[in-house]
Amino acid sequence: MKILALIGSPRKEGNTDILVDAVLSGAKANGHHGEKLYLYDLNLLPCIDCRNCKNGDMVCTRDDDMRDIYPKIEGADVILFGTPLYWYGPSGPMKLLMDRLLPYSETGMLKGKRAVLVIPSAEGADACEPVVTMFRLSLDYLGVDIAEVLLPTAYEKGEISSNTEEIERARGIGAAL
Ligand SMILES: Cc1cc2nc3c(=O)[nH]c(=O)nc-3n(C[C@H](O)[C@H](O)[C@H](O)COP(=O)(O)O)c2cc1C
8 A cells, every 4th residue: 555645744753754654564564555745845836826727638738747756656556644633733844735625626536545644733633623624524535545644743843742642543543543
């Protein structure tokens, strides 16, 4: 099984990154394949509602790094969305990526895939309700089932690594995929 982890935090070795690593290590221990992409390292243009993805080939015609990401998304069995909570929503690049999933509302190519959400925040799980709803409604629309949601509390860079309970939970999620 292939897992594509999309990391929407600018902090390498930050809380999102550490938790995603834990999920992937659990998955890899069970023989699955994982790949991480740091969205802040990529050139991602915003959706401009040109509707090109609703006509003809039904593909996005924006010329940026999504051209490499689309095939990876299509080839994955599980898509892991990892983002810190930024003002009760996802980080900017993660929202940008979500908008760019619009072609799949026409093609239905994501139907049957599974998703995992990893969203650390200073305030904890209750504060993540709006962002989880955003992911749930959007992914539902695309036919993607959310398999697991991890919403740990952490603020400082790397703080989550001392929370063995959450790290074990993350590993368990990966192992159970
Ligand atoms: C611009 C910005 C907005 C934030 N907004 C929230 C918020 O609304 N609620 C919250 O609990 N934490 C908020 N945080 C804190 C981060 O979610 C938290 O530090 C998280 O652990 C960072 O994860 P990372 O280490 O993977 O980047 C915000 C941080 C930044 C930089």
